[in-house]
Amino acid sequence: MSDYAIEAHGLVKNFDDVRAVDGIDLTVPKGSILGILGPNGAGKTTTLRMLLGIIDPDEGGCRLLGHERPLDAAHDVGYLPEERGLYPAMKAFDAIAFMGALRGLPLAEGRQRARVLLDEAGLGHAADKEVRMLSKGMAQTVQLLGTIVHRPKLIVLDEPFSGLDALNQAKLERLIRSQAEAGVTVIFSTHVIAHAERLCEDVAIIAGGKIPFSGKVSEARDRLRPQVRLETRCLEGAWRSAIPAECQPEGHFWHFTLPETGVEPLLKALVEGDAGVQSLAIERPGLHDAFVAIAGEAAAAQMERDQEEEEA
Numbered sequence: 429m430s431d432y433a434i435e436a437h438g439l440v441k442n443f444d445d446v447r448a449v450d451g452i453d454l455t456v457p458k459g460s461i462l463g464i465l466g467p468n469g470a471g472k473t474t475t476l477r478m479l480l481g482i483i484d485p486d487e488g489g490c491r492l493l494g495h496e497r498p499l500d501a502a503h504d505v506g507y508l509p510e511e512r513g514l515y516p517a518m519k520a521f522d523a524i525a526f527m528g529a530l531r532g533l534p535l536a537e538g539r540q541r542a543r544v545l546l547d548e549a550g551l552g553h554a555a556d557k558e559v560r561m562l563s564k565g566m567a568q569t570v571q572l573l574g575t576i577v578h579r580p581k582l583i584v585l586d587e588p589f590s591g592l593d594a595l596n597q598a599k600l601e602r603l604i605r606s607q608a609e610a611g612v613t614v615i616f617s618t619h620v621i622a623h624a625e626r627l628c629e630d631v632a633i634i635a636g637g638k639i640p641f642s643g644k645v646s647e648a649r650d651r652l653r654p655q656v657r658l659e660t661r662c663l664e665g666a667w668r669s670a671i672p673a674e675c676q677p678e679g680h681f682w683h684f685t686l687p688e689t690g691v692e693p694l695l696k697a698l699v700e701g702d703a704g705v706q707s708l709a710i711e712r713p714g715l716h717d718a719f720v721a722i723a724g725e726a727a728a729a730q731m732e733r734d735q736e737e738e739e740a
């Protein structure tokens with residue numbers, strides 16, 4: 429048995445003259461939460477659809493939960509597509525059971541589980557309401573519960589945080605974590621760095637149909653050196669040789685990248701040289717800085733615009 433829920437190699441997809449996905453390799457360890465992070469149009473949805481076997485790649489291939497044909501794993505997979513939609517005349521609990529039935533769960537069992545899931549989500553009172561009567565956030569929760577009702581081994585969520593208010597986003601984060609704690613592999617796509625940073629140990633950065641980085645979030649952050657913000661009383665002294673030569677003070681503040689030699693030699697030079705340290709902060713770069721370094725300024729700026737548009 430493979431340790432990977434997903435093993436994809438060389439995925440390519442063209443739509444007419446658009447190369448939506450341009451040679452993607454991706455392995456996802458079982459039990460992990462992977463965030464696929466990139467701006468709109470980067471190729472997230474197309475990649476997810478190929479991983480699941482919903483569309484065929486033009487080149488490359490994917491093993492899903494050990495199956496050579498991804499669709500053969502369908503009963504063990506839960507998928508929340510980007511386009512949400514439920515039958516408006518169905519009652520909430522029935523809508524969940526119906527989605528489970530599409531993935532092989534007997535309807536009666538699905539109905540029982542649906543009521544339990546709705547209770548746990550604090551929506552027990554809405555179980556018998558028709559979907560059309562639910563708020564947008566409630567309907568989205570119902571669809572999400574329909575994605576997990578058959579107890580899949582792998583959950584794939586396409587932009588699950590889009591359109592949710594802060595309260596429902598926090599609920600969704602809790603649900604994703606609890607699924608992962610139960611051993612389920614979770615993949616979600618997002619154009620919001622904070623979601624990936626809060627939830628994932630693993631991240632795949634996607635831009636222009638390519639994945640220039642996939643691995644641990646910490647590994648992405650470690651690609652950049654920590655940044656130092658220092659305030660000194662003095663401006664001159666032998667200690668200045670511990671600061672990069674090109675760094676000039678702004679007033680009494682110094683901003684520079686921590687030298688390869690690390691923190692201790694810097695501290696020693698400052699203290700022994702009587703620099704008069706007033707304040708010192710050493711900041712490890714966040715995922716945002718790592719994203720800029722890996723995917724480029726343009727992709728990062730596009731992602732910020734996507735977020736602003738969504739919030740507007």
Ligand SMILES: Nc1ncnc2c1ncn2[C@@H]1O[C@H](COP(=O)(O)OP(=O)(O)OP(=O)(O)O)[C@@H](O)[C@H]1O
Nearest residue numbers: 443446447448466467468469470471472473474475
């Ligand atoms: N069925 C299609 N026909 C033509 N072009 C497509 C089709 N699906 C996707 N594309 C194009 O492929 C590129 C990648 O789209 P994709 O939907 O995979 O990106 P995404 O990262 O999921 O962004 P979004 O969140 O905006 O959907 C885009 O340029 C898009 O316009």
